[in-house]
Amino acid sequence: MDDILQTLRLEVTLDCREGSQLSQVWTYVEQGQRSLNKQNGIDADVSVDDSLKGYLWPYIVRMRDMQFVSGDTTIYDNTGITGDGDSNHGDSEAQRFLALDYAAVEQQYPELVMRASQAAINKELFG
Numbered sequence: 001m002d003d004i005l006q007t008l009r010l011e012v013t014l015d016c017r018e019g020s021q022l023s024q025v026w027t028y029v030e031q032g033q034r035s036l037n038k039q040n041g042i043d044a045d046v047s048v049d050d051s052l053k054g055y056l057w058p059y060i061v062r063m064r065d066m067q068f069v070s071g072d073t074t075i076y077d078n079t080g081i082t083g084d085g086d087s088n089h090g091d092s093e094a095q096r097f098l099a100l101d102y103a104a105v106e107q108q109y110p111e112l113v114m115r116a117s118q119a120a121i122n123k124e125l126f127g
Contacts, residue, residue: 004029075112
């Protein structure tokens with residue numbers, strides 16, 4: 001799973017400040033799984049179904065240096081990490097967002113975009 005999340009992090013970061021719509025996030029997860037299968041000599045069809053989305057979502061939403069935005073509103077921001085990995089202390093919308101399962105997120109935030117922090121983008125692009 002770490003390899004898949006690493007692929008996702010890289011691809012979202014390379015999408016720069018435009019970020020990635022959720023449909024693209026799942027495409028990146030598929031790419032990560034295909035790459036992992038190839039490395040391990042596994043010839044299997046890869047698809048991301050609702051149960052896999054539900055399983056991976058809590059890990060995805062807590063990825064460091066990522067934001068989740070809908071329109072002009074930042075729903076959850078994990079780019080200013082504190083010791084416990086949560087920069088949204090006391091933000092009730094962020095806490096509600098974290099408590100949602102993926103199906104609820106997809107329903108409540110149909111235009112949700114995942115994007116990397118500027119620092120993560122700079123690090124990836126310029127070293």
